[in-house]
Amino acid sequence: MNKPSPFKKLFENQEEPQQKPEQLLEATKESNITQTPPPSPPTQSQPETRKRGRPATGKRSDDAWIGRTYYVKRSTDLDVEEELLKLKRRGIEIDKSELVDFLMAVWVKWQQGENIDLLIDEFTPRRNSNID
Numbered sequence: 001m002n003k004p005s006p007f008k009k010l011f012e013n014q015e016e017p018q019q020k021p022e023q024l025l026e027a028t029k030e031s032n033i034t035q036t037p038p039p040s041p042p043t044q045s046q047p048e049t050r051k052r053g054r055p056a057t058g059k060r061s062d063d064a065w066i067g068r069t070y071y072v073k074r075s076t077d078l079d080v081e082e083e084l085l086k087l088k089r090r091g092i093e094i095d096k097s098e099l100v101d102f103l104m105a106v107w108v109k110w111q112q113g114e115n116i117d118l119l120i121d122e123f124t125p126r127r128n129s130n131i132d
Contacts, residue, residue: 070100
């Protein structure tokens with residue numbers, strides 16, 4: 001019960017007059033309708049399909065965070081990486097986005113006239129010159 005392709009005539013005999021686009025479209029729809037089997041009803045024994053990849057738990061999926069792109073000098077980036085690694089070895093884990101967010105928030109508060117020394121002390125312990 002296979003219907004021939006409506007495009008078969010186009011390739012077999014180029015001398016025959018071609019069908020109008022509307023006729024080809026209709027013929028294609030009809031052949032697709034007759035050849036497509038009806039969808040099978042879902043059974044209850046099939047497990048729920050899980051999404052691929054990791055679960056969305058990071059900053060990308062958190063509405064409180066938005067992505068931005070900024071340029072910094074390479075030497076500054078390397079220095080920041082080095083200092084963040086030193087903090088990590090002391091048990092203080094801060095990633096760059098948290099650092100940038102904090103620094104921008106402190107700058108805004110400073111612009112608004114607040115004392116930022118207290119905020120900076122809360123975020124990370126200052127290095128004592130006698131240590132290290």
